[in-house]
Amino acid sequence: MIQIANVSKSYTRDAPALAGVTLQIGKGEFVFLTGSSGAGKSTLLKLLFGAEKPTEGQILINGRNLSRMRASHVPQIRRKIGVVFQDFKLLPDRTVFENVAVALEVLGQPRGVVQQKVWRVLKSVGLAHKMHAHPLLLSGGEQQRVAIARAIVNEPDLLLADEPTGNLDPDLTIEIMKLLQQVNARGTTVIIATHDPELLRRFNKRQVVLDRGRIVADH
């Protein structure tokens, strides 16, 4: 599903953020992208959802070359990729419902369809009863569940999560990880960037280890 071929990314003339990364990830896989801070995990995720283009190399997602894609086509790709961040990235002045609905509104879906799909996905993450609450009234774990709901409401092929449990305590971390496993069980490829060793130890999944922009292990 994802083919990363000899990808490099440089922001300055000093050490590149990524150097010669080659990686293949199959459909339905669950992969941890790990390494210390500055290893290039977040950079690789940004390249995968088209926020940036590689300096060298190619990235193919479902056969589409992201590295050669025109900027105007990137939104189409993103509609099939869900992204979750450490800081949740929710709109504080909108309700939980509205935060999730935005992912359907950009597709021009009618109001009735939006209501149905949002309710269904909020139920799946256990937050249907908080549909009309504002994010600031929710716990960290609940906010992250809303972010995950927004990321999966369009039934994406790929879910990228950048340190999704970074701001959460251990119990909530497990809660979120179980939710991501459920998403993966439904067929979505999941890639999680994390440097939490406890997560890596507890969840026995494929680990791609980055160090100073290079893949040093893949097991």
Next chain:
Amino acid sequence: MHRIVYFLKRALRGIRGNPTVTLLSVITIAVSLLTLGTFLLLYQNLRASAATWGGDVQVIAYLAEGMASDEVNRLSESLSRLPEVSAVKYVSREDALARFRRDLGGQAGILEGLSRNPLPASLEVTLREGATGPEALRAVAAKMGAMPGVEDVQYGEEWVAQYGAFMNFLRILGLLLGGFLLSGSALVVANTIRLAVYARREELEILSLVGASKPFVRIPFLIEGILQGIVGGGIALAVLYAAYRTLEPRLSKSFLLAAGHFDLSFLPPGAVLVLLGVGAAVGLIGSALSVGRFGRS
């Protein structure tokens, strides 16, 4: 349709999120359109009023020498039949000389040395009300000049030229001033929208993340700009109309207007729509200047 309503809701939400800055933007547009509208109203009414200044406005057709009286009569009848003409008066060469002598008063002695009367006979044509504006005068003078037996036509060309020059000046001044103010307004709108874009950067980042296209992101801001323009235009028209209703009774009684039996009028519906359209265009251009930059960043 549902998309348009959605974009409109987002635009209104944006306006509510930035009410003070939006209000300043609207007021700037209103002031510019009020200036333009005032010039337009002034121009329109001056033009209409000039067309009705009547009574003493005359066109004089100087006759060729040696015209027989029946020729003069036929010419006089032809002139009377012109739709713009209300009266025709024949002034013989002798009458003209006598009038000239009276006008000279104490200087009339200079005419004693004349061996012959140099003054031609003429037909003094009085125009109907509504046919005395500069364009009408020129048109009638041209018709009269083309008639056989008419050597020359005079109608106060200097006044007409001065009036025309003044109206041109008014039109150019109005367009320049209006154009200058409207350009400034567009920049104010651009700034307002830029502030709105900045204030909503989190929302825009999320929209981008979930795959919103550039038009999806930009259209609500463009609508915001258009709404600011239309509301600004509406305010300008309301103020202009209020001023017109207040001043109209006093101005109507003024000598100039009373002399011409002329009634002031407000801008016609077409001009009102044009002003609102200009407001909307200024708002649209201003917001396009800002969101264009955002899209590229």
